[in-house]
Amino acid sequence: MMRVFPLVLSLTAVILSACAGGPKMDASQMTAAQPVDSQIFSPLGQAQEYRIGAGDKLNVRVFQVEDLSFEELVVDTSGEIQMPLIGVVRASGRTPNELSTDISGRLAAQYLRNPQVTVTVTEAASQKITIDGAVTKPGVYEMRGTTSLLQAVAMAEGPTRVADLSKVAVFRTVNGQRSVALFDLGAIRQGRADDPAVRGDDIVVVDTSRMSAFMRDVIAALPGLSVFRPY
Secondary structure, three states, X not given: OEEOOOOHHHXXXXXXXXXXXXXXXXXXXXXXXXXXXXXXXXXXXXXXXXXXXXXXXXXXXXXXXXXHOEEEEEOOOXXXXXXXXXXXXXXXXXXXXXXXXXXXXXXXXXXXXXXXXXXXXXXXXXXXXXXXXXXOOOEEEEEOOOEEHHHHHHHOOOEOOOXXXXXXXXXXXXOXXXXXXXXXXXXXHOOOOOOEEEOOOOEEEEOHHHOOHHHHHHHHOOOOOOEOEEO
16 A cells, blocks of 8 residues: 655646646645546445456356357456457446446347347456545555445544544546545444445545535535535
8 A cells, every 4th residue: 555645635636637627726726635427326235336447357258159258358458358259349447237238239239149248357456546634544545346435444544533424525537527425434334324335546535624615615515415416
């Protein structure tokens, strides 16, 4: 695991800001953790939430077609895999179910009738997540496979004693759009709320009261917990 040096989180903020479209914000409006799609977080137990990334190892099975089935295909650095007959297939950023649907559709278009395709992630390459705010050891941490919000915060040795656990923000960039969702970590700990899966490159900020006034206003305008909204 890597500890964050003083300027790392600020650099993260600048990078995320540069990737997104829309109006620019003054630096004074930014916080150490800068955003990130409009969706509802699903519980950790839903495997389709995992998004395939470069370096992941996949098991691809086409039912009763051994020549199109592979124990191990590695997603290359451009996020693609090579399949016989259909050639290059984009894998990165998709769930295993989305990838299997794409492969099945391409095979059905010219080669097979009703192909049954299953894609399984057998080994996930390490992905990084930033944990900031009121945690014991803020930093950038590596995660492998599906990781929940609770697990992510635990990697930073947990929240501080004075942290407001009802205000934990997750920032994410999807398709170049910055979005944020708010979670109640206390309710998750008590089993009163689902423990969502986080993704590589997410930024988790524990206790949003420490953020800038601009970002507190953005978060205050959210329609409810666990709902991502662009800003």
